[in-house]
Amino acid sequence: MRLTIDAQLPELTSHLSTLYIRLNGDLKQPLDAVAALLENSTRKRFETKTAPDGSKWAGLSLWTLYAKTAKNGRTRGSILVDRGDLLKSITSHATESMAEVGTDRVYAAYLQTGTAKMPAREIFGLSEQDHSDIRASLGEWLQTIWSK
Structure with missing residues (x-):
């Protein structure tokens, strides 16, 4: 099962197309930075319990709270975190033409x-902050390329 969320940054497309040609089709360096940025942003959602659009995740159901509560009364984990397998499985990858973040956990599609x-x-x-961070990261990278 594969879940794909495709996001574009149209204001960068023309600049990246020009650079793509100028760099012989290899944008791996800036896309590595974008992939890492998005991986960190995705991981942070587990802390903030917030969707990319800024809305808070729904709380746990009573059944789930019951299932996560040990005999000593302490609750194990939090929303989307039980033993941490999903969070640990978040990875990023980039090629010369794309950046992606994902997991090999099939159940992530149902959570999404x-x-x-x-x-x-x-x-x-992509959150608004992600858009801003990607623009800044690519802007810095472009400055180094243009100043060479």
Whole structure:
């Protein structure tokens, strides 16, 4: 199962197209930085419990709270974190033409989109801050390229 969220930054497309030609089709260096930035942003969502659009994730259901509560009354983990397998599985990858962030955990698709009995808790996607950070990162990279 593969879940793909495709996001574009149209204001950068023409600049990157020009650079793509100038650099013989290899944008791996700046896309490595973008992939790392997005991986960090995705991981941070587990801390802030916030979707890319800024909305808070839905709280745990009573059943889930019960299932996560040990006999001593302490609750194990938090929303989308039980033992940390999903969080640990978040990785990023870049090639000369794309950057991606993902997981090999099949159940992440159900968490991302929700089910009939569970609200969506979006992990993947671009926030406004991500857009801003990507622009800044690419801007810095462009400055170094143009100043050579």
